[in-house]
Amino acid sequence: xxxxxxxHLIEDLKKQIxxxxxxxxxxxxxxxxxxxxxxxxxxxxxxxxxxxxxxFIAIETEDTAASVGFINALLSALMETGSPSIWISSxxxxxxxxxxxxALKPDQIIFIDLNHQKEIxxxxxxxxxxxxxxxxxxxxxxxxxxxxxxxxLVIEKSKVxxxxxxxxxxxxxxxxxxxxxxxKHLPSLLPDGMPGVGHPSWSVNLLKVRNAQPASFEVAWxxxxxxxxxxxxxxxxxxxxxxxx
Amino acid sequence: xxxxxxxxxxxxxLTDWLCIRRPELKKCAFVFTxxxxxxxxxxxxxxxxxxxxxxxxxxxxxxRALVHEIEVFDDKPDRNIKLLKGLAEWFxxxxxxxxxxxxxxLVLDITGCAHLWNNEAHYLAQISNRMLEIGYxxxxxxxxxxxxxxxxxxxxxxENIVPARKQYYALLPLPAASLRLEQPTIxxxxxxxxxxIAQFIQMPRSVLRRRFGENLLNRIGQAIGDLPEVFDxxxxxxxxxxxxxxxxxxxxxxxxEIAIKKLLEQICTRLxxxxxxxxxxxxxxxxxxxxxxxxxxxxxxxxNDTDHLFKLFALNIDKLAPGLxxxxxxxxxxxxxxxxxxxxxxxxxxxxxxxxxLSALLDRxxxxxxxxxxxxxxxxxxxxPERAIKKADxxxxxxxLPWHNPLGxxxxxxxxxxxxQVTAPxxxxxxxxxxxxxxxxxxxxxxxxxxxxxxxxxxxxxxxxYYIVEDDQGCRYWLFRAGHYxxxxxxxxxxxxxx
Numbered sequence: 001x002x003x004x005x006x007x008h009l010i011e012d013l014k015k016q017i018x019x020x021x022x023x024x025x026x027x028x029x030x031x032x033x034x035x036x037x038x039x040x041x042x043x044x045x046x047x048x049x050x051x052x053x054x055x056f057i058a059i060e061t062e063d064t065a066a067s068v069g070f071i072n073a074l075l076s077a078l079m080e081t082g083s084p085s086i087w088i089s090s091x092x093x094x095x096x097x098x099x100x101x102x103a104l105k106p107d108q109i110i111f112i113d114l115n116h117q118k119e120i121x122x123x124x125x126x127x128x129x130x131x132x133x134x135x136x137x138x139x140x141x142x143x144x145x146x147x148x149x150x151x152x153l154v155i156e157k158s159k160v161x162x163x164x165x166x167x168x169x170x171x172x173x174x175x176x177x178x179x180x181x182x183x184k185h186l187p188s189l190l191p192d193g194m195p196g197v198g199h200p201s202w203s204v205n206l207l208k209v210r211n212a213q214p215a216s217f218e219v220a221w222x223x224x225x226x227x228x229x230x231x232x233x234x235x236x237x238x239x240x241x242x243x244x245x
Numbered sequence: 246x247x248x249x250x251x252x253x254x255x256x257x258x259l260t261d262w263l264c265i266r267r268p269e270l271k272k273c274a275f276v277f278t279x280x281x282x283x284x285x286x287x288x289x290x291x292x293x294x295x296x297x298x299x300x301x302x303x304x305x306x307x308x309r310a311l312v313h314e315i316e317v318f319d320d321k322p323d324r325n326i327k328l329l330k331g332l333a334e335w336f337x338x339x340x341x342x343x344x345x346x347x348x349x350x351l352v353l354d355i356t357g358c359a360h361l362w363n364n365e366a367h368y369l370a371q372i373s374n375r376m377l378e379i380g381y382x383x384x385x386x387x388x389x390x391x392x393x394x395x396x397x398x399x400x401x402x403x404e405n406i407v408p409a410r411k412q413y414y415a416l417l418p419l420p421a422a423s424l425r426l427e428q429p430t431i432x433x434x435x436x437x438x439x440x441x442i443a444q445f446i447q448m449p450r451s452v453l454r455r456r457f458g459e460n461l462l463n464r465i466g467q468a469i470g471d472l473p474e475v476f477d478x479x480x481x482x483x484x485x486x487x488x489x490x491x492x493x494x495x496x497x498x499x500x501x502e503i504a505i506k507k508l509l510e511q512i513c514t515r516l517x518x519x520x521x522x523x524x525x526x527x528x529x530x531x532x533x534x535x536x537x538x539x540x541x542x543x544x545x546x547x548x549n550d551t552d553h554l555f556k557l558f559a560l561n562i563d564k565l566a567p568g569l570x571x572x573x574x575x576x577x578x579x580x581x582x583x584x585x586x587x588x589x590x591x592x593x594x595x596x597x598x599x600x601x602x603l604s605a606l607l608d609r610x611x612x613x614x615x616x617x618x619x620x621x622x623x624x625x626x627x628x629x630p631e632r633a634i635k636k637a638d639x640x641x642x643x644x645x646l647p648w649h650n651p652l653g654x655x656x657x658x659x660x661x662x663x664x665x666q667v668t669a670p671x672x673x674x675x676x677x678x679x680x681x682x683x684x685x686x687x688x689x690x691x692x693x694x695x696x697x698x699x700x701x702x703x704x705x706x707x708x709x710x711y712y713i714v715e716d717d718q719g720c721r722y723w724l725f726r727a728g729h730y731x732x733x734x735x736x737x738x739x740x741x742x743x744x
Contacts, residue, residue: 062720062742065657069744072656082597095658095741096622096634100651102744107643108598111620112610119614130606187689187719196692197715200744221744 018044018211035077038226042206042215043179049210050078050161052152052178055143057207058167066183068094069200071137071163072102073221078134078161079104086127088112088120089139101200103224121147128154128162137163141170148175180208186218189232201229247409249365251353252394253336253372254384258349260291262328263318265380275316278305288320292382325349332381333479339372342478350398352391354476359387365406388412391476392468396423413469417443424464430457485521485578487511494533494570498562501530501571505558506551508576513549522547522584523554530571538565542612545604545640547582553605560612598640607640624648628697630658630740653695653713655723655741662738665724669737672730675712679724681739686716694726713743 036048043049056071058064075085085108087094092113096106112127114120120140127136128151143164151162164177172180182205188198201220208214218229255261264271274294276287285305294315299308308315325348333343333351342354355368362368369385376383386397388407393415397407400423407415416423419442421434434457439445445453446465453461466472487508495501505528516522524547530538542557607619624646625635633649669676675691693712699705707728715721721743727736 061657062718065655065720065742065744069656072744083600084598084603093657093659093741095630095654095656097624097648097651098654098656098658098744100648101654101656106648107621107623107637109621110607111622112614112618113620114614114618122613123610126606126609130602132600132602185719185721187717188715188721190690195690197690197713197721197743200721201719202744 015045021211033077035225036074038219038228039204039206039217042209042212042217044209044211049178051159052155052210053148053162053164053176055175055177055180056163056165057169057172057180057182058165060168062185063183064093064165064167066185066200066202067165067181069102069221070181070183070202070204071165072099072104073226074163075109075135075137076103079108081134082108083132083134084108084110085133085135085137086110086112087137087139088114088123088127090114090117090120092139101223102221117142124162125151125154128160129158131158131160133160135161135163137165139165139167141167143169143173143175145174145176148177152176177208178210179206181205182207186220186229189220189229199223199232201232248354248356248389249359249387249409250389250391250394251340251355251369251372251385251387252346252391252398253351253353254398255332255349255381256384257289257291257382258325258328259289259320261381264291270316273314273316274299274312275318276305276308277318277320279320279322330479334481337481339368342476344476344478346395350395352394352476354478355387369405388415390468390470391474392425392464393470395425396468399423413446416446416468417441421445424461424468426461426464430461433457483577483579485512485515485581487515487576489574489576491572491574494572496567496570501562501565501567502555502559504571504574505562505576506555508574509551509554509558512576512578513551513554516549516578516581516584520583521581522549523578523580524582525580526554526576526578528558529575529577530565530567531573531575532568533570533572534568536568538567538571540565541579542608543616544608545611546599546601547584548604548608549584553608556605557608557612560609604640627700629700630654630697632700650695653692653711655721656744657742658723659740662725662740665737665739667724667735667737669726669730669735673710675714676724676737679714679722679737679739681722686718686720686722688714689717690715711740 033048040046040048056067058067079085087109090113092111096109099106099109112123114123117140120138124136124138127133143166155162184203184205186201186203188201190196190198199220199222204217204219206215219226220229220232259277260275274297275291276294276299277289278285279288287299287301287303287305287308289301290299294312298311299315305317326345329345329347329351333345336343336351336353340353340355340358344352346352359365359368362371365387369387373383373385384398386394386401386405386407388394388397389409389412393407393412396419397405397415400419420440421442422431424442434445450462463472467474489504489508491504495504523544525541525543527539527541532538540558540561542554542561544557548554611619621637621640622634623637623642623644625633626646627633628649663681665679665681667676667679673694675693676688678685678687680686691712691714694710696708696710698708709725709727711723711725713721714724722739723741723743724737724739727738
């Protein structure tokens, strides 16, 4: 009894601390995205936060492809409401037909291709002011702390999440991001003896989470939702047994 | 570029106009009259009256003596100018530059227009047929100068197209009156027996100037093309245009803002009453030093919302240089479309691409960085990866085509396939390893080949055999071999990266 009451007390205090730190608590229903529940545990209040910037660091060209795929998967969870999203970049290689693999409609995404960093930041801020978007994605390599703080203030008003993909940044500086992600490729899983390439699989590293501990996951995208990689293995094991017999 | 002009003469402008309104008059002789110095003078007569000897300038009493049952109508001053103005606006379909040539003609600057009707002969035939359908008799001519085309249209009976740089020879057989001279000069020329242009055009200039004045030399120069001639085109006023004259020349950004707001309010009220919205608008500022400053805006959805349109203009105010000051602003709507008035409740809940706040955002972005930066893609019926997507023209455009093989397409596609070195010992099997940017990638898993042929009706070249491969790190790539396998000189490329 004493232990439990103490635990309640500590949880209450933790919530109070989060509130004092300016971390507004949303009710669980308001923000329950079943597709993203896999990552929810890594965040405070066990809730995938959307009111802020998610930053993705990609060093190699291959990492960029993995990050773009992962962002697409996140977008598909957010775009279920039917609102469009905006993709801002300076040198876009994204090929819209492939977005269908991530349960997205490519024609619901508006691409804005720009040349200068200044223009990207201006358009990003303007886009985040528009409340009817499900998300804004920007490919930008450098983002200073003050720039990110400015974006954060806009987001707090409009509640539109921003995903910022930083390709080969010169330095990974402090920003106001809610989470800093790094996505790496993992070999795709297929039953032994089956030819071909399987579902996209990644090792997802949460390098930094505001008010929580870093974490890492091994996940695959099965066409509709995320799955733990070991669960994929479990599904595949019966197949292996069948093959053996 | 060499200029070409067409001159159109309406020999029976006023009477043709009345015949169109009252067809029963076609069968009787009638004239228009006006009082001049206390006498009633004929100002226009129809072909039937003309054939019986009646002509313009004759007193009505003489006309009555020639044709007993002549019908008489009162002429109003400047009625012909009004008619010509209407006709000039109608002729905008043949060329953007039409000028009125009082009292009974039009001049068209047809430089670069006639080829749209195949050639100049077709062009003229088209004009005269259309005019005849309406009910106007016309005589037309085309030449390099306004003067020659005017002369040929009125005084030449056969050839009505003067070839380029041949206006001198076209003028030779024509009478002196075809040079657009004053009546006294023509009379003096005729008195001296100089009936045709050929008889005096070679005379020394000093002689001509002494006897007939400077004007004759100017007219000859204009007809041949040695002297320039002013061409004063009819300007069609856009349907929605507002003007704001300023008492004092305006120089500050705040004042320009106020001017834009006022103009927008005026134009939006008019548009709202007509149920229309702006798609494109142009703001012009006329500076006191004679220069014109201008800026344009475009919207993705027709809009007559003053606040939104002002925001679009506000993005460009800093690019306007008022110089010494702006004395007149005009705002014209160059493109308007019916606006769908959103109902309040729907407006709030409507999501997706039709949402007004999204199109407002895109308008702002287009105003700042240019409309070309904004793209939305829809499928194109083409297997070739570079041509599988098509840029949508509007936010609502959609074709119901499916995306072709989305599972087999990479999330990142290189703009140009890059050359790679491979080890591929077995024909039509994926390679064992490839080297890209100096790094070795041993291949562990692969899918393919997927053969894609070129669109032979667009370009020639080799087909591509695509493979999806995964290396030992788990990175997935899209490779292809150009053409058929050959042990030594197969060319391999990398074209994309999978997620």
